[in-house]
Amino acid sequence: MKCFNHSSISALGTCKACGKGLCNYCLTDLEHGLACKDKHEERVKSLELIISQSAKAYADSPKNIFLLPAFLVFMGLIFVSFALFEGKSFVSFPVVMGAGFVFFGVLFFIRMRKVYLSKANKVSHD
Ligand SMILES: [Zn+2]
Numbered sequence: 001m002k003c004f005n006h007s008s009i010s011a012l013g014t015c016k017a018c019g020k021g022l023c024n025y026c027l028t029d030l031e032h033g034l035a036c037k038d039k040h041e042e043r044v045k046s047l048e049l050i051i052s053q054s055a056k057a058y059a060d061s062p063k064n065i066f067l068l069p070a071f072l073v074f075m076g077l078i079f080v081s082f083a084l085f086e087g088k089s090f091v092s093f094p095v096v097m098g099a100g101f102v103f104f105g106v107l108f109f110i111r112m113r114k115v116y117l118s119k120a121n122k123v124s125h126d
């Protein structure tokens, strides 16, 4: 492959923003990728920023997405156990409400897990 700008010089690498082959004179070696000198440097830099930020968001997400469902289930169990401990029947308001909390907590957990797994798959395919 020859340089996009110099047809007689062979390319050393490709710009991460536009994918053109470039020689030593036309390339800028950024921290995580190559770019057209004075042309796509900023674009490749911001591209890298977006990728590293979203990678960080994915890494953080497992804890965050399981926190709320876990809280809902926990609250529900407390409601139910307190109500039953106080001798309330299974169809009393606190027990039904607690069961609802647990139900929505589990539902939420399954939903979030699906979203997380599909995102994780997308990332690994790239
Ligand atoms: Zn470029």
Ligand SMILES: [Zn+2]
Residues within 6 Å of the ligand: 003, 004, 005, 006, 009, 022, 023, 024, 025, 026
């Ligand atoms: Zn060149």
